Amino acid sequence: MLIRHTRPSDVKPSEITPRAVFADRRRFLATAAVAGATAVLSPLLAGPAVAGRKLDGITKSPFSTDEELTDYKSVTTYNNFYEFGAGKDDPVENSADFEPRPWTVAVEGEVAKPGVYDLDDLIRPHALEERIYRMRCVEAWSMVIPWVGVPLGDVIKRLEPTSKARFVAFDTLYDPKRMPGQQRAILDWPYREGLRMDEAMHPLTILAVGLYGEELPNQNGAPIRLVVPWKYGFKGIKSIVRISFQEAMPPTSWNIATPHEYGFYANVNPNVDHPRWSQARERRIGEFFKRETLMFNGYGEEVAHLYTGMDLAKFY
């Protein structure tokens, strides 16, 4: 992935540092700091340690909504990311020290080009796009988030799945030391998600590596996560380390935990309630009044055809 530093003194805006070089330099800086040059180097170290590295060369997308964005603070402090704790403010607090680099993603299963890919090798061949999407959480709140990412379909095409690949499965990193929420079995770790192949290939589905023009903050699923805007937020698996192509429908975490509450499809659907609350309305974060929830989160025109003939009350 291409990165650019925010501090003007560091690197000229035009200069682009490949992530590996950058990481090496950081390691060097860290060593140097330990060696005793703390006073001089700590500002340099402090810079890269915080989120907010700008992403370069982002193009706009016709798939973006022009709705008002949810403010950056809400997007980055009100999160469901149980790997860092079950409270909404746990992820931002408990992920501060999480180091999402270096990062590799294992590609497995029914695919012509399996292997362990460095994140850059997976993403960099594709142009980064800004995708401003509605995000509807299964808990009946919603946001509008300017993601930065690449279409999952483009990445998949490059990996060349075989004709047997009917589903794509994803795993989150399992590392209880770095993800303290995993020290307790709230969910059956690692977090797992999956899509039907046609859902994965749909142009709305993206692998996000940033938001608000910057690299993904840890609490939002750094360094790489899934975004499927017509599905409930929990389908958007975070900190992905494995992508597996398979013939059978993969098990998914919330479905394992409470099968009668969370299904595999998890399409936003105001007509099918969660057993414990209504899905007819939602609170857009920042607004007082609830608003009507839209079928497929308002992306019905693009995706409804994927589900023709399916009983969505049964396949929730």
Add this chain to the structure above:
Amino acid sequence: MTPEQRLRWIVKPLVFVLCLMPLAWLAWRAVTGDLGANPIEATNRFLGDWALRFLLITLTVTPATRLTGQAVFMRFRRMLGLFAFAYAVLHVSSYVGLDQFFAWAEIWADIVKRTYITVGMATLLMLIPLAATSTKGMIKRLGAARWKALHRLVYPAAIGAVVHFYMMVKADVREPLIYAGVLAVLLGYRVVAAWRRGAKPARRTV
């Protein structure tokens, strides 16, 4: 100042103000915009937490009195119980007035369809007669025995509040389980005390 005066004019008002502190804290956070991205949810949960906490605090009064032999604790039981009720009413009000904004059809649907809301409603309904009969006059009118029998409703109400909390949680039930543990100790104490009383029927306690 006699001890009675000190209790009346200093300690009780102090405890009263102390019981208002969570509310003051909530108001402060609301005014300073410190309730996070979803202030309505934060408010509702905060008030529900304190309703439950005050209910449990109220239930510690009798054991505390018995264990320490300090009858003075009993003087705070009514106030604490009424605060539990007040926070419960505010909690439900925030659900009706902030969360649902008086969408009565939705609220009714929630009450009948969502078990955790049904349980919350039942809990509130149990607390209402307790609050309504909390005055000296009502105790007299009902008679001590009937009043006491009625006020045993606080036990199912406390259980209801914990169950309500437990049922609304998505996956991490640790917090409601802590409350359940505290409640189990408080109720367990009463069971054991009653059992001992049964063994030695001569001893009479409140």
